[in-house]
Amino acid sequence: MADGSSETKSSNQMWGGRFASGPDAIMEEINASIDFDKKLYAQDIRGSIAHATMLAHQGIISAEDKDKIVHGLGTILSEIESGTFEFSRRLEDIHMNVEARLAALVGPAAGRLHTARSRNDQVALDFRLWVKEELQKTEKALTALIAAFLDRAEEHADTVMPGFTHLQTAQPVTFGHHCMAYVEMFGRDRSRVRHAIEHMDESPIGAAALAGTGFPIDRHMTAKALGFREPTRNSIDTVSDRDFALEFLSIAAIAATHLSRLAEEIVIWSTPQFGFIRLSDAFSTGSSIMPQKKNPDAAELVRAKTGRINGSLIALLTVMKGLPLAYSKDMQEDKEQVFDAAESLELAIAAMTGMVRDMTVRADRMKAAAGSGYSTATDLADWLVREAGLPFRDAHHVTGRAVALAEQRGCDLSELSLADLQAINPAITDKVFDVLTVEASVASRTSFGGTAPAEVRKQIAWWRARN
Ligand code: ARG
Secondary structure, rough: OOHHHHHOOOOOOOOOOOOOOOOHHHHHHHOOHHHHHHHHHHHHHHHHHHHHHHHHOOOOHHHHHHHHHHHHHHHHHHHHHHOOOOOHHHHHHHHHHHHHHHHHHHHHHHHHHOOOOOHHHHHHHHHHHHHHHHHHHHHHHHHHHHHHHHHHHHHHHEEEEEEEEOEEHHHHHHHHHHHHHHHHHHHHHHHHHHHHHHHOOEEEOOOOOOOOOOOOOOHHHEEEHOOOOOOOOOOOHHHOOOOHHHHHHHHHHHHHHHHHHHHHHHHHOOOOOOOOOOOOOHOOEEOOOOOOOOOOHHHHHHHHHHHHHHHHHHHHHHHOOOOOOOOOHHHHHHHHHHHHHHHHHHHHHHHHHHHHHHEOOHHHHHHHHHHHOOOOOOHHHHHHHHHOOOHEEEEEEEEHHHHHHHHHHHHOOOHHOOOHHHHOOOOHHHHHHHHOOOHHHHHHHHOOOOOOOOHHHHHHHHHHHOO
């Protein structure tokens, strides 16, 4: 595209020593990453400051040069942040854009910054710092989403709704319990995030091109200055590896899958047919032709973002799968995938947090639906086992006949008469009606992790202590 080809074709000022002429315009276009890796400017400058400070501390460059470099880098940071910095595609990437500007600002001292370093360890550092910060943001965002769910769960620990399997009414549960299922999922996502931060908490800088360096650098010093636990142990691995990015993308894909299932439920629940929830105006849209409509667009878009995020994971896995060690330029294709997935995930979590926090829960509709579809059939079967001593398989059969009769009468199980029930099995007494209501059904499910309101409140308390 234009900005590169309009410039004169001199060889690259950073690495052009052995080149007689500059690159073809197409070469420049396929090679340049500045359009997207400029996002790494803050990490790049931070890394260079730590590197220059270490070089001076080790007597590899003078304190005077270090001061010039650090000062120049500060100027560049404010130029970029105020929008006055001119990025050039001829300079390929963020690393060389910053370094060229540094040379213009501080003269020959700038040329000493790249001592004992390569763009290979530099990009590994910048990108790792960026992904680490993104993981920290994701951790916070998931915490907010979990908090929103905990509030809704507490509010609705007693609200009965139908629980589904195969999207067919199965057994009554509480809405609080259903919310807590998502708390578990997003809690696992968050612990995956925390583990990933731990895995990647090693500093790449100082691995140089791939083999390390003969200069007496101190990699522990730069690691510490940049907030890493320790330096990476193998210089070849350091410049070859992008599994920290793959780990981010896999975590993002799993979290997005959870978000997508929730989005799907929100879409279903907000239909007039279900009517379990009403989305707030803030998180829905209208139709330009059908005045009655309120559409769950945010939920639909969250569901769709999963496709992009999964795509990014597959794209980077595919980029990496055939690469020999160490660095290959293929790896430059890592960033856009991660940037796009990160943006999608951040938005999806934020939108979901808003929807969960703001939606109106229609407890009356949930309760009405919970009682239909013979949702307490298992309670009847369990009662027959417990109170009448039937083997479960026989109880299952008796209950099946009761359901068939209710279906024939067009009523619910609890609406069958005692005489009807006794005609099916004489051991049934009027005590059975105690378990046929949805409230009795959920209250009886007191097993650890079960749907009984008291149990759900325990789960909520456990999470409150950890969120
Ligand atoms: N822009 C490059 C990337 O993102 C930086 C590393 C370039 N290294 C090299 N040896 N050409 O991967």
